[in-house]
Amino acid sequence: MNEVVGFLALVIPAMVPFVLAAQGTILSGRAGVFNVSQEGVMVLGASVGFLASFTLGGNTIGLLVAAAAGGLVGLILALATTALRMDQFVVGLALYFATLGLASLLYRVIVGVTLEPPLIELLETYPIPLLSDIPIVGEVLFDQDLVVYFAFALSFGLWWFMYRTSAGLRFRSVGENPKAADSLGVNVFRTRVWATVAGSALVAMGGAYLPMVYTGTFTEGMVAGRGWLVIALAFLGGWRPHYVVAGAAFFAGMDVLALRAQVADIAIPHQFVMMLPYVATLIVMIFAFRWARQPGFLGNNYDRESRLSG
Amino acid sequence: MSEVAAPPSTTTARVNRAAWYAGSVLAAFLVGGIVIVLLGLNPVVAFESVITTSFSTGFGFVETLHKWVPIVLCAYAFTIPLASGKFNIGAEGQLLVGATAGVALGITGSDLPPLLLVPAVLIAGVLGGAVWSGIAAFLMVRFGVNEILSTVLLNFVAFELIDYVASYVWPDRGAGHPATIPVGENAMLPGFGEPAVHAGVLITLLLSVAIGLAMRSTAAGFELRATGANPRAASVHGIRTSRLTAGGMLVGGAVAGLGGAIEVAGVHGNMLEGMQSNFLILGIIVGLMARGNAVAVPFVAFGIAVLEVGASAMQRSAQVPIEVVLIVEALILLFLMLSDVLRSKLGSRS
Structure with a gap:
């Protein structure tokens, strides 16, 4: 029993990078902008978040600076694909490369090459009074750090916004049928820009969480494909905030399992255990792409004057 | 697109x-x-070494040619599927599986004469790469799985696969870092001149010409481009688009796999962790800069190879x-x- 509780208590924080980055992906995707720079933006977020936290002191500042950096990348993507109507995949890939380079460059310039990597303090847990006293559930859900609470509150907020408000309905129409949205007076470009900026900021925060909860320092390989898994997660969850949280639990479970298996003495070479999240994702996608819906206009740019748009 | x-x-x-x-x-x-x-x-010192390193010494030029090979091949791995509108972001996985297949043959078949073994190693690489992209092609055509995701995820599977091969199957215990034992002498590509340029450069050159011609002047090349331009129109005109896009992915993976085998048989002599370098990113950059134009790819790739060789010199000369x-x-x-x-x-x- 304790073993299970301990496992679940590890899965919850492991979900956070997936939840934050996937909600960010959904936010821009639902407005029709298919961002593929997540992997790079998460690495940038991890680097910038660590550096800001290290030099300015405090993980909150680190998270905010990372979000600002991510938002800036999102702004470039948004302007390039709305005002200039450049190809979303191509701009996204170019930004992936640029952010990857920028992340290492910033770390190298500010920290340099050191024998002992500098460390930041890991996030503290804040048990919620009363709720954390509930057996099992309290220990798993309500004895975590603040970012965990933020990620879940955000997911709920996004779901509420998209499915329970009329602004959310208008917002979703931009990604489904921009021409129809436009004719109803929704500002398609402005919606796409803010959704992409906010979305990219969330992706960067997902990256910034990694050094703050696991290692205390930044390493280049620490995102380890999570940025790509997050895109799979968005498809898997049908671009809906509530399904994505469930999907994140699956990915986080794989993560924790792979880490555990590496430490535990088992007969299988650890490389095969490490493959597990990626192989499992591939298999799950076979089913996901059969039933999951995606925004009708995902990945396409809107041109008011073209008959083909919508 | x-x-x-x-x-x-x-x-x-x-x-x-x-x-x-x-x-x-x-x-x-x-x-x-x-x-x-x-x-x-100092930017002047920095950019001077970036641009001139490849041309100031024979070694620099040979190093540039050797870097050019995997960059060109990874660029084709990206642009050939792109012609039909598909994004292959898996060149590094395909390169590594090609290298694995090549190294497997190079180690186990080391008694064979070079005339037999060298082509066998290269063909193994081609097949290895095609198998790896073939998984993504199958998932794409049969189940509609997005090819960007499947090819990227297969990269991560390939990293673990080569780590396993280099740590358990043919480990070189003395390397201090996951690497296989060297392939037999007979598996190595012949070199020409001084300093030696390996034959993979010539193979890549010929392959570039062949791909350029095939994309421009064959029916398959035309159908591939037609599918990319307008899949619906292409299918109405009787082009079997799903078979064609799958074929494009297979050929792309095969070319990347060849790159892996050439890296093993021409440069490293074994397989080691990290040998994929940043060839995936460079291949995509080259492919996009060339606008998917198969004829422009080798030229753009040469420019990028010059920058890459110059980059390490820049770090030494200008910090x-x-x-x-x-x-x-x-x-x-x-x-x-x-x-x-x-x-x-x-x-x-x-």
Whole structure:
């Protein structure tokens, strides 16, 4: 029993990078902008978040600076694909490369090459009074750090916004049928820009969480494909905030399992255990792409004057 | 996705475009120079080593040619599927599986004569790469799984696969880092001249010509491009689009796999962790800069190989971090695309 509780208590924080980055992906995707720079933006977020936290002191500042950096990348993507109507995949890939380079460059310039990597303090847990006293559930859900609470509150907020408000309905129409949205007076470009900026900021925060909860320092390989898994997660969850949280639990479970298996003495070479999240994702996608819906206009740019748009 | 291809052109439009592209490259270097100045370092010294290292010594030039090979092959792995509108982001996984297949044959068949073993190693690489991209192609055609995701995820599976092969199957215990034992002497590609250039450069050169011709003047090449331009129209006209896109992915993976085998048999002599370097990213950058044009790929790749060889020299001579070059390359790409947009806007106004 304790073993299970301990496992679940590890899965919850492991979900956070997936939840934050996937909600960010959904936010821009639902407005029709298919961002593929997540992997790079998460690495940038991890680097910038660590550096800001290290030099300015405090993980909150680190998270905010990372979000600002991510938002800036999102702004470039948004302007390039709305005002200039450049190809979303191509701009996204170019930004992936640029952010990857920028992340290492910033770390190298500010920290340099050191024998002992500098460390930041890991996030503290804040048990919620009363709720954390509930057996099992309290220990798993309500004895975590603040970012965990933020990620879940955000997911709920996004779901509420998209499915329970009329602004959310208008917002979703931009990604489904921009021409129809436009004719109803929704500002398609402005919606796409803010959704992409906010979305990219969330992706960067997902990256910034990694050094703050696991290692205390930044390493280049620490995102380890999570940025790509997050895109799979968005498809898997049908671009809906509530399904994505469930999907994140699956990915986080794989993560924790792979880490555990590496430490535990088992007969299988650890490389095969490490493959597990990626192989499992591939298999799950076979089913996901059969039933999951995606925004009708995902990945396409809107041109008011073209008959083909919508 | 049609925006990836450059618009059709007349001679004056070509000159005009060349001027814009040259401006884009200069602008990217300018931004890179500003970054270097902000770091408190000397951009003139830095860019001098970036541009001249490949041409100042014989070794530098040979190193550039050897770097050019995997970059060109990874660029084709990206652009061939792209012609039919599919994004293969899995060249590094395909390269590594090709290298694994090549190294397996090179180690186990080391008694065979070179005339037999060298082609066998290369063919093994081709097949290995094709199998790896074939998984993604199958998932795409049969189940509609997005090929960007499947090819990327297979990269991560390939990293673990080669780590396993290098740690358990044929480990070199003395290497201090996951690596296999060397392949037999008979598996190595012959070299020419002094300093020696391996035969993989010649193979890549011939392959580039063949791919250029095939994309331009064969029915398959035409159908591939037609599918990319308008899949629905292509299918109405009797092109079997799903078979064709799957074929494009297979050929792309095969070319990347060949790159892996050449790296084993021409450069390293074994397989080691990290041998994929950043060839995936460079291949995509080259493919996008060339606008998917198969004829332009080898030339653009040469330029990028020069930058890459120069980048490590720059780090030594001017203490500028190597990442600056990656940022400059990404900026060149962004500015090239931006120049197309600006040019068409200015053009439509006049």
